[in-house]
Amino acid sequence: MLSRILFYSIDKAIKRYRQFAQANIDRAGFSITIDQWLVLNVIQEKPDSTQMEIAERTFKDQASIARIIHLLIQQKLVAVENHPTDRRRSQMRVTAEGNRILEDVMPTILNNRAVALRGISEEEIAQLQYLLEKIFTNCSNSKSHETQLPNQDDLSLQMGATAPDAANTATERA
Amino acid sequence: MLSRILFYSIDKAIKRYRQFAQANIDRAGFSITIDQWLVLNVIQEKPDSTQMEIAERTFKDQASIARIIHLLIQQKLVAVENHPTDRRRSQMRVTAEGNRILEDVMPTILNNRAVALRGISEEEIAQLQYLLEKIFTNCSNSKSHETQLPNQDDLSLQMGATAPDAANTATERA
DNA sequence: GTAAAGTATATGATATATCATATATATTCG
């Protein structure tokens, strides 16, 4: 059963949370997506960020950021001018309208998080984050494989799976 | 900082896992997405599922399932005939090719999961799932709000947050 | 200073997510 597989549980939880959070934002009368709000937030904090920097901070990719920024500009939540030192870029600025929506939506966001985490202790949250970080690390700098470590179950704990890069067990196909 | 907010940690971990898992599938020479593989799997298990049932099992929605099935049919991993009892539906069947790819990809999938979870104990996985399930429940059957429960922190544990539906604190806007 | 390399952004193509709705068919109920 899929629900026994951790990654489906993760997927399921984050999907439900996003659905829940977006629905509450919609219901409160805001016409902004969570992702747009998130990017707007980063622009407010560091208006001189490059798209790559925003992408890294938000765990998105540059192409998505480009399109989200485009929408934010359309909605007049962000304004652009010439960048003073780099003509490839634009100098971004959150508009008054943008600042207003950031401020107005914040209580809903905070409330969403609080409701979603109800009954979960600080320690449990820390534990969750620790484990999620470990999964992240395990999936980084690795190409999977090493089908079975020769009997050293938990040794890679601090190493983030930077083990050798043996060939995959799966049959090759086009 | 975003990394301190649990939901970004969840998002980050699952995104990285998906990226990692898909890259390994690609690298092994398969031309199928994880989502397609997942749906194909469900069809194999229960070929008579409706799209809604598949959606529920995979935590996707019916429209996505419809489009994924369309692609699976295009790729000839699934074949359809008339449904014997319900003319709104089609009788699906995983083709030989479909069965082959399911079988061939499985080792890669299992390996992906194993690598991603390296250094994480059974107990920790269970704990993770328990907490994710709690988040899921908290976000279900609830419209957020109840900005602060009047001092009964963990009482809603078994209830899935079905508390009264007070007005949101955020200012109303179009 | 110029060529090469690197960086920033935009965009096409495709896959998925989501919502709303259209269409067809089934089921229920008077």
Next chain:
DNA sequence: CGAATATATATGATATATCATATACTTTAC
């Protein structure tokens, strides 16, 4: 039976994710 209701699927519209690549500009190396 026939109308109302429910269900199954498809699809349009939009947002996001991802990869690849094009374009413009900057920096580096010579």
